[in-house]
Amino acid sequence: xxxxxxxxxxxxxxxxxxSALLAGxxxxxxxxxxxxxxxxxxxxxxxxxxxxxxxxxGDIELAGTLFEKALAANPNSAEAxxxxxxxxxxxxxLERARTLxxxxxxxxxxxxxxxxxxxxxxxxxxRLDDAAALYRGLVAAQPDDPLVCEGLGTVLDLEGHHAxxxxxxxxxxxxxxxxxxxxxxxxxSLILExxxxxxxxxxxxxxxxxxxxxxxxxxxxxxxxxxxxAEAAKQILLVDLPPSSADDNLRFYQSLRDRxxxxxxxxxxxxxxxxxxxxxxxxxxxxx
Numbered sequence: 001x002x003x004x005x006x007x008x009x010x011x012x013x014x015x016x017x018x019s020a021l022l023a024g025x026x027x028x029x030x031x032x033x034x035x036x037x038x039x040x041x042x043x044x045x046x047x048x049x050x051x052x053x054x055x056x057x058g059d060i061e062l063a064g065t066l067f068e069k070a071l072a073a074n075p076n077s078a079e080a081x082x083x084x085x086x087x088x089x090x091x092x093x094l095e096r097a098r099t100l101x102x103x104x105x106x107x108x109x110x111x112x113x114x115x116x117x118x119x120x121x122x123x124x125x126x127r128l129d130d131a132a133a134l135y136r137g138l139v140a141a142q143p144d145d146p147l148v149c150e151g152l153g154t155v156l157d158l159e160g161h162h163a164x165x166x167x168x169x170x171x172x173x174x175x176x177x178x179x180x181x182x183x184x185x186x187x188x189s190l191i192l193e194x195x196x197x198x199x200x201x202x203x204x205x206x207x208x209x210x211x212x213x214x215x216x217x218x219x220x221x222x223x224x225x226x227x228x229x230a231e232a233a234k235q236i237l238l239v240d241l242p243p244s245s246a247d248d249n250l251r252f253y254q255s256l257r258d259r260x261x262x263x264x265x266x267x268x269x270x271x272x273x274x275x276x277x278x279x280x281x282x283x284x285x286x287x288x
Contacts (some may be wrong), residue, residue, distance in 0.1 A: 017112070051083055055090075060196045070185075078104045078111075085117050094121050112138060119151055123158075131155045146176040155187055160194040180206050184216050191219065194260065196226040207236070214240055225253025226260070 051066035063216035085100035101117035118132035135152035156165035190199035237246035
């Protein structure tokens, strides 16, 4: 089956990966707060370590307060700028996070942590050209890092470059087979390329695990829905949703399936007319 670029790119923006877009549909990959350097010697070192612990525990408000305190004690602390940038990113204050990452980057040019922060913000803000450039630089410097590979794949999927994104996911999975975000993003990428059967086979490996994230099950349900297996899709959805919400999702899947079928029918008619006229239609000849 051929992909349906305009429709599927719209789907990518609407689905929850692309934020976590993808696993991180749009979060740019799983979020791992950067560890505080053990060489820090400022008066705010204790605050930095406690703030980092709070961030890892999910207490963003406490982490932000402590990073603010550390930054007030040492306005030039790149560690405090990075930590507060992480807290602001997680709280949704993307512009402040961007400013903090930029300030830290000025002090530590080329530092991976600052570039990763800026890449995540760019992805979240849908500045895809900026995000792609930042993630490509990170992948060039750290080709074996699954987190940056996940982020670059997410950007490529949002741009419609699914084959390139899938190659990145697969290459990283070859050395990091247990990274769930890579496999979840690969499954969604296959869905976006209108390959729901292959997507379902990919997602089955992770969706059935005891610690499988919600997104894995949602994407698998979507794949089954696009295959027309509404019963299997509903069973998966009911793990996390009430029956009324599951039924809403099933109606959405059916509407997508109908639109795909309609687009495929139009493509078939266009090719038939082109053959009758003396030659096959190219992808640009297919009405959208």
